[in-house]
Amino acid sequence: MRNYVIRRILQMIPLFLGVAIVTFAVLSLVGDPFAQMAINPRIRPEDIQRLKHAWGFDLPWYLRFFKWFWSMITGNWGVSIFAGGKPVVEIVARAISYTLRFSIASLIFAFVIAVPIGIYSALHQYTLFDYVFTFFAFFGMSMPTFWFGFILMMIFGLRLNWLPIGGVMTPGMESAPFFARMLDQVKYMVLPVIVLSLFGMGSWMRYARSSMLEVIRQDYVRTARAKGLPERTVIFKHALRNALIPIVTLLGLTLPGIISGATITETVFSIPGMGRLTVDAMLSNDYPVAMVCLLLESTLLIVGNLIADLLYAVVDPRIRYS
Amino acid sequence: MAIDITTSEETLTGRIETYWSIVGKRLRKHKLAMLSLVVLILVIAICIVGPFISPYKFSELGSIEEVLQPPSLRHWLGTDELGRDVLTRLFYGGRVSLLVGFSSVFSALIVGIIIGAYAGYYGGVLDTILMRFTDIMFSIPVLPLLIVLASVIPGAGVWKIVLVIAIFGWMTDARIVRGMFLSLRENEYVEAAKAVGVSNSRIIWRHILPNSLAPIIVSATLGVGGNIIYEAALSYLGFGVMPPTPSWGNMLQNAQYAMAIAPWLVWSPGLAMFITVLAFNYLGDGLRDAMDPRLYR
Amino acid sequence: MEKSEVLLEVKDLKTYFYTDDGVVKAVDGMSYTIHKGEVLGLVGESGCGKSVSAMSILGLIDVPGKIVGGEIIFKGENLVGKTPEQLRKIRGAEISMIFQEPMSALNPVFTIGDQIMEAILIHQDVSEEEAKNKTIELLGLVGIPEPERRFNQYPHELSGGMRQRVMIAMAMSCNPDLLISDEATTALDVTIQAQILELMKDLQKRTGMAVLFITHDLALVAEMANSVYVAYTGKIVESGDVVSIFRRPRHPYTYGLLSSIPNLVSEKTKTPLPAIEGMVPNPYHMPLGCHFNPRCPFATERCRKEMPELAEIENNHFVRCFHPVLVNESEVVS
Ligand SMILES: Nc1ncnc2c1ncn2[C@@H]1O[C@H](COP(=O)(O)OP(=O)(O)O)[C@@H](O)[C@H]1O
Numbered sequence: 010m011r012n013y014v015i016r017r018i019l020q021m022i023p024l025f026l027g028v029a030i031v032t033f034a035v036l037s038l039v040g041d042p043f044a045q046m047a048i049n050p051r052i053r054p055e056d057i058q059r060l061k062h063a064w065g066f067d068l069p070w071y072l073r074f075f076k077w078f079w080s081m082i083t084g085n086w087g088v089s090i091f092a093g094g095k096p097v098v099e100i101v102a103r104a105i106s107y108t109l110r111f112s113i114a115s116l117i118f119a120f121v122i123a124v125p126i127g128i129y130s131a132l133h134q135y136t137l138f139d140y141v142f143t144f145f146a147f148f149g150m151s152m153p154t155f156w157f158g159f160i161l162m163m164i165f166g167l168r169l170n171w172l173p174i175g176g177v178m179t180p181g182m183e184s185a186p187f188f189a190r191m192l193d194q195v196k197y198m199v200l201p202v203i204v205l206s207l208f209g210m211g212s213w214m215r216y217a218r219s220s221m222l223e224v225i226r227q228d229y230v231r232t233a234r235a236k237g238l239p240e241r242t243v244i245f246k247h248a249l250r251n252a253l254i255p256i257v258t259l260l261g262l263t264l265p266g267i268i269s270g271a272t273i274t275e276t277v278f279s280i281p282g283m284g285r286l287t288v289d290a291m292l293s294n295d296y297p298v299a300m301v302c303l304l305l306e307s308t309l310l311i312v313g314n315l316i317a318d319l320l321y322a323v324v325d326p327r328i329r330y331s
Numbered sequence: 332m333a334i335d336i337t338t339s340e341e342t343l344t345g346r347i348e349t350y351w352s353i354v355g356k357r358l359r360k361h362k363l364a365m366l367s368l369v370v371l372i373l374v375i376a377i378c379i380v381g382p383f384i385s386p387y388k389f390s391e392l393g394s395i396e397e398v399l400q401p402p403s404l405r406h407w408l409g410t411d412e413l414g415r416d417v418l419t420r421l422f423y424g425g426r427v428s429l430l431v432g433f434s435s436v437f438s439a440l441i442v443g444i445i446i447g448a449y450a451g452y453y454g455g456v457l458d459t460i461l462m463r464f465t466d467i468m469f470s471i472p473v474l475p476l477l478i479v480l481a482s483v484i485p486g487a488g489v490w491k492i493v494l495v496i497a498i499f500g501w502m503t504d505a506r507i508v509r510g511m512f513l514s515l516r517e518n519e520y521v522e523a524a525k526a527v528g529v530s531n532s533r534i535i536w537r538h539i540l541p542n543s544l545a546p547i548i549v550s551a552t553l554g555v556g557g558n559i560i561y562e563a564a565l566s567y568l569g570f571g572v573m574p575p576t577p578s579w580g581n582m583l584q585n586a587q588y589a590m591a592i593a594p595w596l597v598w599s600p601g602l603a604m605f606i607t608v609l610a611f612n613y614l615g616d617g618l619r620d621a622m623d624p625r626l627y628r
Numbered sequence: 629m630e631k632s633e634v635l636l637e638v639k640d641l642k643t644y645f646y647t648d649d650g651v652v653k654a655v656d657g658m659s660y661t662i663h664k665g666e667v668l669g670l671v672g673e674s675g676c677g678k679s680v681s682a683m684s685i686l687g688l689i690d691v692p693g694k695i696v697g698g699e700i701i702f703k704g705e706n707l708v709g710k711t712p713e714q715l716r717k718i719r720g721a722e723i724s725m726i727f728q729e730p731m732s733a734l735n736p737v738f739t740i741g742d743q744i745m746e747a748i749l750i751h752q753d754v755s756e757e758e759a760k761n762k763t764i765e766l767l768g769l770v771g772i773p774e775p776e777r778r779f780n781q782y783p784h785e786l787s788g789g790m791r792q793r794v795m796i797a798m799a800m801s802c803n804p805d806l807l808i809s810d811e812a813t814t815a816l817d818v819t820i821q822a823q824i825l826e827l828m829k830d831l832q833k834r835t836g837m838a839v840l841f842i843t844h845d846l847a848l849v850a851e852m853a854n855s856v857y858v859a860y861t862g863k864i865v866e867s868g869d870v871v872s873i874f875r876r877p878r879h880p881y882t883y884g885l886l887s888s889i890p891n892l893v894s895e896k897t898k899t900p901l902p903a904i905e906g907m908v909p910n911p912y913h914m915p916l917g918c919h920f921n922p923r924c925p926f927a928t929e930r931c932r933k934e935m936p937e938l939a940e941i942e943n944n945h946f947v948r949c950f951h952p953v954l955v956n957e958s959e960v961v962s
Pocket residue numbers: 645647652653654672673674675676677678679680681692693911
C-alpha cells in the first residue's frame with residue numbers, strides 16, 4: 010500500500026510537469042503585459058525594457074517557463090507582476106480562504122442532503138417522492154448557475170430584501186465582536202452556497218439513486234433476503250454499504266471542483282476568491298500568480314484522483330494496491 | 332475455404348437494427364424523454380422560423396422611448412437597454428446557442444472518437460501516449476484556460492467559441508470510446524473479421540464503432556445541453572459570443588446590472604436556456620435507460 | 629421407496645410478471661409435491677419458470693411480479709397469503725436456498741464468517757460466540773480447509789467452488805427442512821461440480837432434509853433425485869420417479885432433453901437421439917395450443933389448437949401430451 014502511494018506520487022510528477030508546460034504555453038498567448046505601457050508617454054521605454062527583462066518577456070516562452078519553474082521548485086514562488094508586487098503566496102492564501110469557505114460549505118450541504126434523498130428515491134422508485142426529487146435533480150443539473158444566482162438575488166435581495174446580493178461582509182464589520190461578525194458573514198454566504206450547491210445536489214442525487222438501484226438488484230441482496238434477514242438489515246447493511254462505494258469514491262473526484270467550480274458564482278456575487286483571481290491573473294498574464302493558481306487546481310485534481318483510488322481500497326475489500 | 336464477409340457484416344447490421352428498434356420502442360415509452368424531444372423540436376423550429384415572422388431585426392435599435400420597455404403588445408418580451416426587441420433577439424440567440432451547442436459537441440466527438448478508437452484498438456505504446464495526453468488535458472483547469480483562449484484567439488465569431496469549447500471537451504468521449512474499444516476488440520466477430528483479412532480501419536469504423544454508439548449518443552445528448560450552458564457562462568464573463576450577435580448567454584451579460592429596473596431581461600433568455608438544457612438532459616437520460624445493455628441480456 | 633409424509637405441496641401455482649411490454653406468465657399452474665427427506669428434481673431449459681417457482685416458495689417475488697393463484701402448502705400451512713414477516717422467519721431457517729452464481733451471491737464487502745453467522749444470529753437464540761463456533765464447525769462440515777482462517781476471509785479470496793461451499797454452509801446453518809438448490813453447480817467446472825454434488829448428497833443423507841434440486845441438466849437429476857418434474861413454459865409437462873422418466877420418457881420435450889445428454893444413444897441406430905430444435909418461445913407471445921408444438925416433431929392440428937392436460941399415463945407417471953412418445957424400454961440406455 011505504501012509503495013503504491015509512493016509510486017502514484019512519482020507518476021504524478023510527469024503529469025504535473027505536462028500540465029505546467031501546457032498551461033504556461035497557453036498563458037503566453039496572452040502576450041506581454043507591458044506592451045500597453047508603451048502608449049503612456051510618461052513611461053520611459055528604458056523602464057519598460059527593464060521590466061520586460063526582469064520578468065523574462067524578452068525571452069521565448071519556454072525559457073521564461075524554465076526560469077519560473079526553477080525558482081518555483083526551489084521554493085521561491087515570487088511576487089505578483091501587478092498588485093504592488095505582493096507575494097504570490099499571500100495573494101493566493103487570501104483568495105483561497107474565501108473560496109474554501111463557500112465551496113466546502115456547499116459541498117457538505119449538497120452531499121448531506123442529496124445522498125440520503127437519492128438513496129430513498131431508489132428504494133421508492135416510481136413513487137411521488139421519486140418523481141418530485143428526480144425532477145429536482147434535473148432542475149439542478151440544467152440550471153445555468155449564474156442565472157439561478159440572478160433569480161435568487163432578484164427575489165431574496167431586491168424584492169424581499171432579506172439577504173445581501175454580493176460581497177463577503179458588511180463594510181465596517183471587521184472590528185465587530187466575533188459572533189456578530191460570524192453572523193454577518195453567514196448572511197453573505199447563504200445565496201452563493203445555495204447557487205454553488207445546486208448542480209452538485211442534482212448530480213449527487215442522481216448518482217446515489219442509480220448506485221442504490223444498481224445494488225438492490227444484485228444477487229447478494231437476494232441472498233440476504235433468502236437468509237431471512239429483516240428488510241432493514243438487507244437495505245442498511247448489505248445494500249447501503251455497497252451503494253456507498255462509488256459515492257465515496259466520487260467524493261475524491263469532486264475535490265478539484267472546490268476551486269474551479271466557483272469562478273462563475275464568485276463573479277455573480279463579487280467574491281474575491283480563487284476563481285476570479287485565476288481568471289484575472291491569466292488575462293493580464295500575471296504568470297507568477299496565474300501559474301500558482303492553475304497548478305494548485307491541477308494538484309487538487311491529481312491528488313483528488315489518488316484520494317479517490319485510496320478511498321476505494323478502504324471501502325472495498327476487493328481492491329488491494331501493491 | 333472462402334468465408335463470405337458480406338454475410339457476416341449483414342448479420343452484424345441485422346443485429347444492430349433489431350437493437351436500435353428495441354431502443355426506439357423503449358424510448359417511445361419514456362414519456363419525459365418523448366416530451367423533451369417534442370420540446371426540443373419546437374424550440375429549434377421556433378428559433379429557425381421566428382426571425383422571419385418577427386417585425387423587428389435583432390440589431391435594430393429602438394428610439395429613445397423604446398429603451399428598456401417592459402413586455403407589451405408591441406414587444407412581447409420587452410426591449411433591452413438599446414431598445415431592441417427581446418423576443419427577436421431570443422430567436423437569434425437561440426440559433427446561436429443551439430449552433431454552438433451542437434457543433435461543439437460534434438467537433439469534440441470527432442476528436443474524442445478518433446483518439447479513443449485508435450488508443451483502444453491498437454493499445455500498446457500508442458494507447459499509452461494518447462491516454463497520457465488525455466490525462467494531462469483532464470488535469471488542466473478548464474474554465475480559466477478556456478477564457479484565456481477565447482480572449483487571445485482573434486475574431487468575434489461563433490466558430491471561435493465552438494473551437495475553444497471543443498478543444499477542452501473531447502476527453503470524456505475519448506475515454507468512453509477507448510473503453511468500448513478495449514472490450515469490443517476481444518469479441519468474436521472482430522477476431523473473425525481479422526482472421527479473414529478485413530483491414531484494421533474497416534474493423535474500427537464498420538464493426539466496432541457501430542457497436543459502441545450507445546454511450547457516445549448519450550454523452551453527446553447530455554453534452555449539447557452542457558455546452559449551451561458553457562457558452563452562456565463564457566458569455567456572461569464576457570468571453571463568449573460577442574455582441575451585437577446575440578446568444579442566450581450574452582443577452583444575460585448586462586442583465587445583472589439592469590435586474591433592479593428591468594427584470595424581464597433576466598427572465599426570458601435564462602428560461603429559454605433552462606428549458607432547452609432540461610430537455611436535453613431528460614432526453615439523454617431516457618436514451619441511457621433505453622440503451623442500457625443489461626435490458627437485453 | 630416408501631413415500632413418507634408430505635413436506636411441501638405446490639398446487640396450481642401461478643406467478644405472473646406485469647411488465648411494460650406485457651404479462652409474463654412465468655409460472656402458470658405448476659404443481660409438485662416434495663416428501664420429507666426426498667430429493668425432487670425440477671428440470672427444463674432456461675426460462676421455463678423454475679427459478680420463479682422457487683422464489684415464489686420463499687416469498688421473494690418482487691414487483692412487477694405477483695403470485696396470482698394457487699397454494700404453497702408447507703408443513704400443512706399455506707405460505708401464499710402469509711405476511712412478509714412470517715415468511716421471513718421461515719426463510720433461511722426452515723427453507724433455505726443456494727443460487728447459481730457463487731461469484732455474485734455473496735456480499736463482496738463482508739467476510740464469509742460474518743455472512744454465515746448473520747443467518748444463525750437472526751434465527752437462533754445464541755450468543756455471538758456460539759454462532760461463531762457453529763459457523764466454523766459448518767465451514768468444516770462443508771469441506772472448507774482451515775475454517776478458522778477462512779472465517780475472516782472475503783468472498784473474492786475464495787475460488788468458485790469454495791464460495792459455493794460457503795453458500796451451502798450458510799443454507800445449512802439452521803438445519804432447514806427443505807433446501808432449494810437452483811442451478812447450484814451450473815457455473816462450476818466439471819470436477820468441482822461433481823464435488824459439490826457429492827457434498828450435497830452427503831449432507832442430504834446425513835440430515836434427512838428434503839431437496840428441491842433445480843437444473844437444466846437431466847444428467848444431474850439422474851444422479852441426485854428420487855422423482856423428476858419436467859417444466860416447460862411455466863407448466864409441468866411430465867413427472868414421475870426417476871427410473872420411469874429415464875427409462876420411459878413419454879413427452880417429446882423430455883425425450884429431447886434426454887438426447888442432449890452426450891452418452892445416451894439410441895440402441896437401435898447407435899446414433900445420438902435427435903436434439904430439440906428451436907428455442908423456448910418468447911414469453912410475451914406464447915404459441916396457441918400446446919406450448920411445445922412449434923418445436924415438436926409429432927405435433928398435429930389438435931396440438932396447435934388445444935392445450936393438453938396433465939394425465940397419468942402409468943402409475944405415478946404423468947404427462948401433458950396428446951401423443952405421448954412410445955419408446956421401447958430398451959431403446960434408451962446410459
Ligand atoms: N423480474 C422479472 N420480470 C419479468 N419477467 C421475469 C422476471 N423474472 C423472471 N421473468 C421471466 O419469467 C420466466 C421464467 O424465468 P425463470 O424462472 O428465471 O426461468 P428458469 O427456468 O431459467 O429459472 C422467463 O421468461 C423470464 O423472462
